[in-house]
Amino acid sequence: MxxxxxxxxxxxxxxxxxxxxxxxxxxxxxxPPLTTPWTDEVGTNPWPEYPRPQxxxxxxxxxxxxxxxxxxxxxxxxxxxxxxxxxxxxxxxxxxxxxxxxxxxxxxxxxxxxxxxxxxxxxxxxxxxxxxxxxxxxxxxxxxxxxxxxxxxxxxxxxxxxxxxxxxxxxxxxxxxxxxxxxxxxxxxxxxxxxxxxxxxxxxxxxxxxxxxxxxxxxPANHITQLDIDANMHGEVSATVHSSQKSGTPVEVAVHERNSGEVVAYHQARSPHLYNVTVRMGADHVRSYTGFRSISKGMVDGVVRPLVNGEFQFLFGPLDQGYWPDGLYTAPNREAMVYDLKVLKKLGFNMVRKHVKIEPALFYQACDEMGFLVIQDMPALRQKAPNAKQQAEFSRQLELMVKQLKNYPSIMTWVIYNEGWGQLIDGYPEFGLTKHVKEIDPTRLVDSTSGWYDHGAGDFSDNHHYANPQCGTPFYSLDSSPYDPSRIGFQGEFGGLGSNVSINHLWNVQEAIDTIDQTYEIDESLAAWNYRSHILLGELEDQIRRFACSGGVWTQTTDVEGEVNGLLTYDRRLLRVDEMQWRADIMKLYDAGAARSHTYMPAF
CATH class of the missing domain: 2.60.120.260 (Galactose-binding domain-like)
Structure with a gap:
């Protein structure tokens, strides 16, 4: 068929x-210039799922x-x-x-x-x-x-x-x-x-x-327009129910076990208040869900660390761009979208950095269900300095992103700027933007500037360096910033190893093929690619044990057009990794982080 x-x-x-x-x-x-295994399955009734799971x-x-x-x-x-x-x-x-x-x-x-x-x-x-x-x-x-x-x-x-x-x-x-x-x-x-x-x-x-x-x-005429739900590690749930009309309509919130449907918590109020979650406000009845977790930072063995439920676990995941050769920004279907996450989960990653793109709500639901943490980028302004009006619009849309996604338990960090793209160097607006994001959502960390122009804002001291890492180290390169011990040491991007494969797996557009040699490093075989990956992951492990590295982002989940540095090829038909080697190397990163986690001070 x-x-x-x-x-x-x-x-x-x-x-x-x-x-x-x-x-x-x-x-x-x-x-398309390249197909995926799901290209022929799209049909004429795509994405039948209810699109807004919360x-x-x-x-x-x-x-x-x-x-x-x-x-x-x-x-x-x-x-x-x-x-x-x-x-x-x-x-x-x-x-x-x-x-x-x-x-x-x-x-x-x-x-x-x-x-x-x-x-x-x-x-x-x-x-x-x-x-x-x-x-x-x-x-x-x-x-x-x-x-x-x-x-x-x-x-x-x-x-x-x-x-x-x-x-x-x-x-x-x-x-x-x-x-x-x-x-x-x-x-x-x-x-x-x-x-x-x-x-x-x-x-x-x-x-x-x-x-x-x-x-x-x-x-109904008076209906729920937005739910803000936060459930923390102590079992406390807070929810704000936004309505289309200003009134004191009674609100009922109940939290259910996902499998049995048993009600485990219930609350009733007459004002915007407060948890599988059901919410009734007058004649309106909606379903949602939440998860119990707390994101913070704290001092662990003298190093500032990200904490999940009060504990430090080393964070490791790929730069995840969410591009598809047949659908570009739109995955062919939910199965295809979740396939990438399943591959990453099998390899042992515990996080993804969603890179300068916002996905459909069903992506974040999948991350919630699979236990992935998400570092969420704000889509970047492209390499031009914005004027005052354009900067105000960027700020408005940053607020939209946080408000739209803050209910998803998987999201742990907001990224405002990537590598200086659209970042005003004069006046340091990232300080004001960081403050505003934390006012909207005080439950997450903020990586104000991932790579390049870091003036001290936010929770992360984030270095980008290819191909080898420089994570929380006493050495750095001119295109990044020295490690700041008052913040979390983080490797926002590294790796980027390329391996050119047959035309059957390439974006068959000549202009893209002509730029393949711009990749940071080209390895001539998959064996060489896996060898170099092993070396770089070993360097990162050493930096975790010796210095103040709390997490890393490997570039990247898949090839994209002229970039051939993915764990998967762009068509998702070839997995470059030696799975046994990668699983072992990733586990060593977590073990190195655990060895640095013996004592900690309260989060701040």
Whole structure:
């Protein structure tokens, strides 16, 4: 079946799209420069799971699937919406317009129109009708039945449009979305991570459009808009229930055992307050979940250490970029997304650094369920100094990130800046941003500047160095900063060893292939790659035993386009690592950390 569907996809891509009766070309995936084992499994009803696991409602409809698409000539096109018109092409939602799975595989997708239709059950007639978007890159203007219903800016964040006054019940409703995504075009300075209109080595193909799930649901007039839940190591749970209306509506919170469903805690209040978790506020009823853990720092044997539930355990994980050759920012399906985490878990990693990208909520749920800690980066401004307005927007979106993700127990650290990208060197804004993040979320650590321009802000003294580590050591290089013993010594990036494999596992784009030799080190065979990895992990172990190293980030989980330094190739079909060797080497890192953990002072 997979062979047949693959051949069909290639055939359709080669002959062009087929026209439907209404004049819009029918959806067919394009042929990507590289496939994955899940490329042919995507189909036309992608990502059927409820997309928001920490605030779930029972009455909902998934709007993912085949939508219509048309390029817009300019940003001003938003003033002339094509109401009632069949847009010229079909597109898969969610997907990046630049990806093969979208059926478009375009370039310079600066302005775009999307449309679909949906019905609202008559049984929702006395409810609010909430239209939810997991993420749209970068600006979205939403129209329902010919009227503007909402606007959102920020390519990584979920948002909700209340469509109640715009929809008709028990009949078709027209949904039209205008998307503007400048990426790094012209003078644009926005949070984009590693996206660029001109891909080259460590910067990649951009993602434009509706790249996370879309769904519609019903809720009462006074409904829960956000849950803030924190459960600490002492068994204490605090929750704040945000509502759509200011009122003293009674709130009931109950915490259940996930397997048995037995209620283990219950609370009732008349104000925003307070835990598998169920929450009732008046007529609204939602499901969530939480986990018991505390993140802090403390002095252990005279060294400042990160503490999880009051104890120091060495942190080790890969730089995890979350790119896919067939879907770019959007994994083919949940199975594919979780596959990466399963590989890492099997090798013995206990953490991932989610690098300058924010994933769908289901990624963080998977980390919670698998016991992974997450160091979460803010998507970076790309290598340009922002003006005051752009800096204010970066600050606003940083706040959105923390508020959106702070419920996930797996997240232990927020990273504000990576390697100086978009970081203002004058005035040191990272101090103010760090303070603001800790005000929003006092339960996590903050790595203010991961690599390069470190002026002393935050909880980490974070060094980047390739290929060998310099973690909490009395030596450093010009492109980083000396270890600061008043903060946690951390190796934010190292490794990056490259191994060029056959064209069958490479992103088959000549411009990317031409930059492979820009990798920090190229090893001529997998045996040499594993030997060099063993040496570097041995260096890190030695630094843990001798100096003040508390954690490390190995570059990286997978190859990405012209980068060939992954534990896995970009197609996820080849695992470079000698599994027995790597598991043993990683365990030695944890043993070295445990040997430095005999005594500790209270967290601070």
């Amino acid at each position: 997979h062979i047949a569907s693959s051949l069909l996809a290639i055939l359709l891509a080669s002959i062009g799209c087929v026209s439907s009766a209404n004049g819009a070309s029918q959806y067919a995936p394009k042929q 605030l779930q409602r029972s009455e909902w409809k998934n709007l993912n699937g085949i939508w219509r698409y048309e390029n817009a000539t300019s940003l001003q096109s938003v003033q002339q919406p094509p109401f009632g018109k069949h847009l010229s092409q079909e597109v898969l939602v969610p997907s990046c317009l630049e990806s093969a799975l979208s059926g478009i595989q375009g370039q310079y997708m600066l302005n775009s129109w999307f449309s679909t239709s949906f019905t609202v059950p008559k049984s929702w007639e006395k409810q609010r009708v909430l239209l939810n978007f997991g993420a749209v890159d970068y600006e979205a203007t939403v129209f329902i039945n010919g009227r503007k219903a909402g606007f959102h800016r920020g390519g990584y964040f979920h948002f909700t449009v209340d469509g109640t006054s715009h929809v008709s019940f028990d009949r078709e409703n027209e949904l039209l979305v205008f998307v503007h995504d400048p990426t790094d075009n012209g003078d644009s300075v926005i949070p984009i991570g590693k996206q660029t209109l001109h891909p080259s080595h460590i910067f990649y193909t951009p993602c434009s459009g509706i790249w996370q799930s879309v769904w519609v649901e019903s809720a």
